[in-house]
Amino acid sequence: MSIVKKIFLLSSIILVLALLLWGVYNLSFKKPDTTAKTTPEKTAEIPAPTVPKDEVKIKALSDEAVIAPVYIPTDNAIEYYSKTGQTYKIDTDGANKITISSKELPGLAGVLWSPDQTKVITKFTGADGSAQFYYYDYSTQKAVPIKKNVDEIAWQATGNKIFYKFYDPKTKKRTLNVSNPDGSGWTKLADIDYRNISIAQIPKSGLVSFWNSADSYSQTIFETVPLISGEKKAIYKEKFGADYMWSPDGNLVLVSSADQRAGTKMQLAVMNYNGGEYRNLDIPTFVSKCVWSRDGKTIYYSLPGNIPASAILPNEYMEGKFKTTDTFWKVNVADGKKTRILETTDIKDSYDATGLFLNLDESFLFFTNKADGKLYRIAL
Secondary structure (H helix, E strand, O other): OOHHHHHHHHHHHHHHHHHHHHHHHHHHOOOOOOOOOOOHHHHHHOOOOOOOOOOOOEEEOOOOOEEEEEEEOOOOEEEEEEOOOOEEEEEOOOOOOEEEEOOOOOOEEEEEEOOOOOEEEEEEEOOOOOEEEEEEEOOOOEEEEOOOOEEEEEEOOOOOOEEEEEEEOOOOEEEEEEEOOOOOOOEEEEEEOOOOEEEEEOOOOOEEEEEEOOOOOOEOOEEEEEOOOOOOEEEEOOOEEEEEEEOOOOOEEEEEEEOOOOOOOEEEEEEEOOOOOOEEOOOOOOHHHEEEOOOOOEEEEEEEEOOOOOOOOOHHHHOOOOOOEEEEEEEEOOOOOEEEOOOHHHOOOOOOEEEEEEOOOOOEEEEEEOOOOOEEEEEO
16 A cells, blocks of 8 residues: 555544544533523423412401491492491501591491492481481581481482381381481381381382391281382292392392291292292301392302301391301302302301402402401402
8 A cells, every 4th residue: 555545544534533522522511502592382381380379368357346348449449437436448458548537426336328438327326225317428528317216227229318217106107218318308108017127229120128127936028119109019928037138130139038937047049029939049048148249140148157056047146146157158049059259278267247248340258247346358
C-alpha cells in the first residue's frame, strides 16, 4: 500500500472516531434547550389551577342580637334593628358596619319594613301587654302613631298602604281594614271572627288573604277578600295549626300544619291560589323556617331537629318552650327533590333558624338564629 493511501485511510478512521465522540457527547452531557416554546398541544394537557373555595360555609354577620334584618338590593347590603332600637347597615359579609340611627327605642317588639325598604311600621309592647304601632318614613325622619286597638299589620305589595286588624271596644267587633301607612283614609274590607290573625296580600293580585293564627287545637280558616269590593271567601280550612306563605307570583302557596288536632308532627305542603291541588312535600318543618326562590321553583328551608316527642306543634315551639337544632335544605317544588345546602360536617354550632331571606342573585341565604339572636349567612 502506498504512503498516500495509508495517510487517507488513517485520516478517514480519525474522522469517524471524532464524529462518534461528538455524538456521544451530545447525548450524554449537553443540556436541553430551555428556550424552546411549549406547543399548544402540551399547554392544553396541563390542568388549570383550582380556585380554593371558602371553607366557612356558614358564619355570623352580626355581633349582637337583631330584629327584622332586611336585604337592600340597591346597596347589596343588610339593615337591621338591635334589641335596644338602634339601626345599622352592614355588607353581606358582615363588614363595614354603619349606624343609621343611634336612638334607643325602649319596648321595641317588632319591625315591618315596607317593600321598598324606605319605611317601617314599628311595634311596641306596653307593660300591660298592649301593642302600639308607629309609622316611620326614613326620607322625612318622622314617626306617626297609628290608632290604638290595632294588633296586626301587613304592608300592601306596593308599599303605599297597610292592612290591619282593628278591635272596636264599644261594639266588640273585629274588622280587617286597609289604610294609608299612617292609619288615615281607612276602609273596612271584612269582619273578622277570631282574635288573632295573620295577613298577607296575594302577590300580583287585587286580593288580600288572612287566617286565624296557627293553633294546633283549632282548624285554620284560610280566607281572601278583594281590595276594592266583594265578599270574603274561604279557600281552605282542613288543617290544624296551619300557616301560609305565598310564592312570588301568587300562583302557589306554601302550607305548614300539624298532622292532626293537637298533633306532635308538622308537615309542609304546597297548593294553588284557589286552595286546590294540595300536595304534601313530606318535610316536617314550619313556614317560618322557609323562603321561596325568586322564580317560585325552589323552597329553601331549615329542617328542625331536637323536638320533644310529646310537644304539641306548632304551639309549644311558638311559645318558646324549646329550641330546635336545624339542618339546611332546598326542595324543587315541581318534583319534590330535596338537596342539602349545608353538609352536617359544616355545622359546628346549634341553629334555630327563622326569618329566612336571600340576596339578589341567590348566592347567599340569611337567617336569624333564635338560639343567640344573631344574623347568619350560608353560602349557596
